[in-house]
Amino acid sequence: MTDALTLAKAQEALQELGLNRCVDLLAPSAEWASENDATYIGFLVRLLESEIDERRTRRLQAKLRAAHFPYHKTLADFDFSFQPSIDERQIRELAHLSFVADGHNVVMLGPPGVGKTHLSVALGLEAIAQGLSVSFVTMQGLVSDLRRAHAENRLESRIKMYVKPKLLICDEVGYLPLDALDAANFFRLVSERYERGAMIITSNTGFANWGSVFGDPVLASALLDRILHHATTINIRGNSFRMKDKLRSGLAQSHVGVVAEQATE
Known part of the structure; x- marks a missing residue:
């Protein structure tokens, strides 16, 4: 499977899981991991932290609107x-x-x-x-x-x-x-x-x-x-x-x- 197909398959899986921010950042995060010789765990942590930050921001904005x-x-x-x-x-x-x-x-x-x-x-x-x-x-x-x-x-x-x-x-x-x-x-x-x-x-x-x-x-x-x-x-x-x-x-x-x-x- 080519890198492009692997990336697309991973993006589809993330989309199905509702990890939309991870979808957006998967390619640049993979590029960052390659350039910085990051471990698999390091790459995963970086990706998931971006998703957590995005959800925290959305929750904050929702609470501000509701207030x-x-x-x-x-x-x-x-x-x-x-x-x-x-x-x-x-x-x-x-x-x-x-x-x-x-x-x-x-x-x-x-x-x-x-x-x-x-x-x-x-x-x-x-x-x-x-x-x-x-x-x-x-x-x-x-x-x-x-x-x-x-x-x-x-x-x-x-x-x-x-x-x-x-x-x-x-x-x-x-x-x-x-x-x-x-x-x-x-x-x-x-x-x-x-x-x-x-x-x-x-x-x-x-x-x-x-x-x-x-x-x-x-x-x-x-x-x-x-x-x-x-x-x-x-x-x-x-x-x-x-x-x-x-x-x-x-x-x-x-x-x-x-x-x-x-x-x-």
């Missing part, structure tokens, strides 16, 4: 010097993701624009890099989705979809008050994830005002009991990043946002 992040921002992109109220060491510790493994929560409180969403996305990206499933949703998008599912008699399956990810990021809690149905649906979701799946929650509203947000102080108390039982609370006090350049150039007056209340367990 529905509003943008791609990492911890390296965050300007900690602009927000001195944030303990950078604490954020770096959270990036180790033990809170996700333990099914605990992170709550970020602070006025608009101080970096709550950026940090949440950055931690979500760290989780995906470690092979964990992540889902990002705004509070308004979440309750609208659950309300629709309730009307269509498929709330159960929709709740399960939000329970499934290892990390659920719920952004902008408290920006708009909720009606009784939306509040009840969110409470059920939090209850389903309690001690089973980690959450990152961002809010510009102090905990003392959650009774008004959820329209029921008793429900809000029960909700906070579950969220804060195993939680790290981060209070961010400072100016909006959207005003950073103007503030630094002296074109705008520094302003202090509403200070979120410190949570206690």
Whole structure:
């Protein structure tokens, strides 16, 4: 059998096994092995590692698409010097993701624009890099989705979809008050994830005002009991990043946002 026929036969076998990256790299890998006097094992390892790398990349891309992040921002992109109220060491510790493994929560409180969403996305990206499933949703998008599912008699399956990810990021809690149905649906979701799946929650509203947000102080108390039982609370006090350049150039007056209340367990 000629080298060309042998190569074609090997490519067909790899194709049948679903090793598509190996198919693409078989010929150049064989050439590399010949030029470098590689062993059969060395050639095989090189070929299979390329397949593993390709599959790892595809899985990562699939998880990124499934997460529905509003943008791609990492911890390296965050300007900690602009927000001195944030303990950078604490954020770096959270990036180790033990809170996700333990099914605990992170709550970020602070006025608009101080970096709550950026940090949440950055931690979500760290989780995906470690092979964990992540889902990002705004509070308004979440309750609208659950309300629709309730009307269509498929709330159960929709709740399960939000329970499934290892990390659920719920952004902008408290920006708009909720009606009784939306509040009840969110409470059920939090209850389903309690001690089973980690959450990152961002809010510009102090905990003392959650009774008004959820329209029921008793429900809000029960909700906070579950969220804060195993939680790290981060209070961010400072100016909006959207005003950073103007503030630094002296074109705008520094302003202090509403200070979120410190949570206690």
